[in-house]
Amino acid sequence: MFELLGIPPQALFGQLLLGLINGAFYAMLSLGLAVIFGLLNVINFTHGAQYMMGAFVAWFGLQFLGINYWVALIVSPIVVAISGVILEQLFLKRLYHLDHLYGLLLTFGFVLIFEGMFRYGFGSSGQPYENPLPGGVNLGFMFLPWYRGWVVVASLIICLATWFIIEKTKLGAYLRAGTENPTLVRAFGINVPRMITLTYAFGVGLAAFAGVMAAPIYQVNPTMGSNLIIVVFAVVVIGGMGSIMGSIVTGFGLGVIEGLTKVFYPQASATVIFVIMTIVLLVRPAGLFGTQR
Amino acid sequence: MKQTISMLSTAAAFVFATGAATAQISDDTVKIGVMNDQSGLYADITGPGSVLAARMAVEDFGGKVAGKSIEVLFADHQNKPDIGANVVRQWIDTQQVDAIADVPTSSVALAVQEITREKNRMFLMSGPASSDLTGKACSETGIHWTYDTYALANGTGKALVKQGGDSWFFLTADYAFGHALERDTSKFVQEGGGKVLGVVRHPLSTADFSSFLLQAQASKAKIIGLANAGGDTINSIKQASEFGIVAGGQRLAGLLVFINDVHALGLKTAQGLVISESFYWDLNDETRAFSKRFAEKNKGNMVPSMIQAGVYGAVSHYLKAVQAAGTDEAKAVAKKMKELPINDFMTKNGSIREDGRVLRDMHLLQVKKPEESKYKYDYYKVLTTVPGTEAFRPLAQGGCPLVKS
Structure with missing residues (x-):
């Protein structure tokens, strides 16, 4: 049997598939960030904490209210999105006219507060969440748990739907116009501030959705977001800040590259994405899919 | 001459006495x-x-x-x-x-x-x-x-080799601790006639272990040794169960598992693990x-x-x-x-x-099945207790420069 770079092809296929699964999470999270940055000009550092809150709301629902996974998949993003609306109305709204850095600092402060509160309440080891789709299928080259398969399918649907809404529908056109020239769009009788609030809520909801998806795989843990968010920011930077398609493609792509690194040189798997980021920034400062503003 | 010596010894005694008097609690x-x-x-x-x-x-x-x-x-x-x-x-x-x-x-x-x-x-x-x-x-x-890592290897590692676990694959946290645990466990595996088939080293605080677990699965080793700790061990065990590793006949060896980890995993996932600890509350x-x-x-x-x-x-x-x-x-x-x-x-x-090593008893424990647990935190059965003098590495083998051979 032929071998590719020292590993059998079956193992390679397996790793590619796993990379795609991890990429699904990167894509879903970076998509929310890209939407928020593209339309609000806010670098939403709380994204990781909102992803964690999504998982915790799902866990809380299952533990105390008997809400199962499938219901939580809808309920939890709504709950977290509402908390996002409150955050936007009370704080973020006041920062739109200032430099990006103010929004970044404010949202970063909220990360520390949210994580600290959850750590105090639930500890750092995390809570277990029952896998709603146990078992799996043997693909010949690897054992694919049903749940991981579902993650890839669901995230692809969500990502493409978001892209479609923003780039191809009338609503999306309003949104894009509202960020380009709010005064003009308001003159057409459209409530721009509300539109912006709902956009933020949507981005936050996406993060919470990813959080619910992650709950059965990882431990539901106060720091689960901050472990991921740095990588996700790198994904957004590589894809091009604010580019919707860019964040989807780079999300999946970097998941695969990271997966392959785990086979060839596992020690570097935590750094490979940042190496790529450095190279991309040197060659194309606006990111792979970004346009210079 | 005699006088000088006695004078010197008086002086020395004086110095010692003041030394003792000034040796006290600083600030x-x-x-x-x-x-x-x-x-x-x-x-x-x-x-x-x-x-x-x-x-x-x-x-x-x-x-x-x-x-x-x-x-x-x-x-x-x-x-x-x-x-x-x-x-x-x-x-x-x-x-x-x-x-x-x-x-x-x-x-x-x-x-x-x-x-x-x-x-x-x-x-x-x-x-x-x-x-x-x-x-x-x-x-x-x-x-x-x-x-320490030697005592853990001596407990869990040795016990599993004795039960027939003669081929190992390590998932190792890539820093001083993981390396030491992997090294000490490998030693007991090899001494027991076993083989180490492979190692994969992951960065500290990794969320997704699926790729490493797949490599461990492909190695066909009987035992997958987890030379990591805390959240890393929890995620490894949880995801191993997702990928059907234990169901497929391979066994997990949590080389350093704490009661908090067992609590976080839940007994359903953690049951049957053999672990070494120097303390159990019950x-x-x-x-x-x-x-x-x-x-x-x-x-x-x-x-x-x-x-x-x-x-x-x-x-x-x-x-x-x-x-x-x-x-x-x-x-x-x-x-x-x-x-x-x-x-x-x-x-x-x-x-x-x-060399600074505390000699204490180490307990070899097994995580209970959910139905065996009768009250809160009733998680372990004690398999054996290894006395401190046997549990730790013999003084001469450590290479501590303070130990004169």
Whole structure:
């Protein structure tokens, strides 16, 4: 049997598939960030904490209210999105006219507060969440748990739907116009501030959705977001800040590259994405899919 | 000539006497700095619980030692050696801290061991695991209290080889601790006639283990040895069950698993794991009494991990030695600590070797099935108890420069 770079092809296929699964999470999270940055000009550092809150709301629902996974998949993003609306109305709204850095600092402060509160309440080891789709299928080259398969399918649907809404529908056109020239769009009788609030809520909801998806795989843990968010920011930077398609493609792509690194040189798997980021920034400062503003 | 000698000896006696008189508690306070992971993947097994244990030890000692007050400080080293080293230097240089306690994460502990040796301060290690801390990196003022990688390998590793686990694949956390645990376990595997088929080293605090687990699965090794800890072990075990690894006939060896990890995983996922610990809350009346007291102060929820229990023991023993020596000068205290026997709820007739290793019993435990667990935190069956003299690496094999061969 032929071998590719020292590993059998079956193992390679397996790793590619796993990379795609991890990429699904990167894509879903970076998509929310890209939407928020593209339309609000806010670098939403709380994204990781909102992803964690999504998982915790799902866990809380299952533990105390008997809400199962499938219901939580809808309920939890709504709950977290509402908390996002409150955050936007009370704080973020006041920062739109200032430099990006103010929004970044404010949202970063909220990360520390949210994580600290959850750590105090639930500890750092995390809570277990029952896998709603146990078992799996043997693909010949690897054992694919049903749940991981579902993650890839669901995230692809969500990502493409978001892209479609923003780039191809009338609503999306309003949104894009509202960020380009709010005064003009308001003159057409459209409530721009509300539109912006709902956009933020949507981005936050996406993060919470990813959080619910992650709950059965990882431990539901106060720091689960901050472990991921740095990588996700790198994904957004590589894809091009604010580019919707860019964040989807780079999300999946970097998941695969990271997966392959785990086979060839596992020690570097935590750094490979940042190496790529450095190279991309040197060659194309606006990111792979970004346009210079 | 005779007169000169007697004069000299009088002078010498005088110097010694004043020496003893000035050897006392520096700056009138004994300061103990508890440093560990307060917020990351090791925070539940060490963290605020270790600070609480140190405070309980001080309180139980009466709040004063040799007539002077005792102060407990704490800091977060975030599992980073540079941050840990900075904190300790600052503590010693500007706050006159006399002893550093806990310090999980072996890479940080190795850095602190160097500083406390250079600055002559006590280092009471409960959190770190690497057996190098009493091997080539040993220190006169460093006491390795609770457990080490050799004892873990000697417990869990050896037991599994005996049960027929003769081929191993390691998932190793890529830093000092993981490497030491992998090395010490490999030694027992090979001595038992087994083979190590492969190793994959993952970065500390990894979320997704699927790729590594797939490699372990492909190796067809009978045992997958998890040379990691805390959140990393939890995620490895959880995802191994997702990928049907145990169902496929391979067995997981959690080489360092704490009761907090078992709690976080739930018995359904953790059942059957064979683990080594030096403390379990439900061993006897004394351990139960302490654990109950600890849990009440710890927001009423979790029983102490062996590291937290060890911090209590180490701080208590340190205070006893300061009292007996009448000074907080590190070398004198370390000498006293090694002279005095250790007896508390966790350690019976323990002793400290010249390389700093505490000899204590280690328990080989097995995680119960969900239906066997009768009350809260009823998680383990005790398989055997290995006496301290057999559990740890023989003095001569460690390569500690303090040990004269």
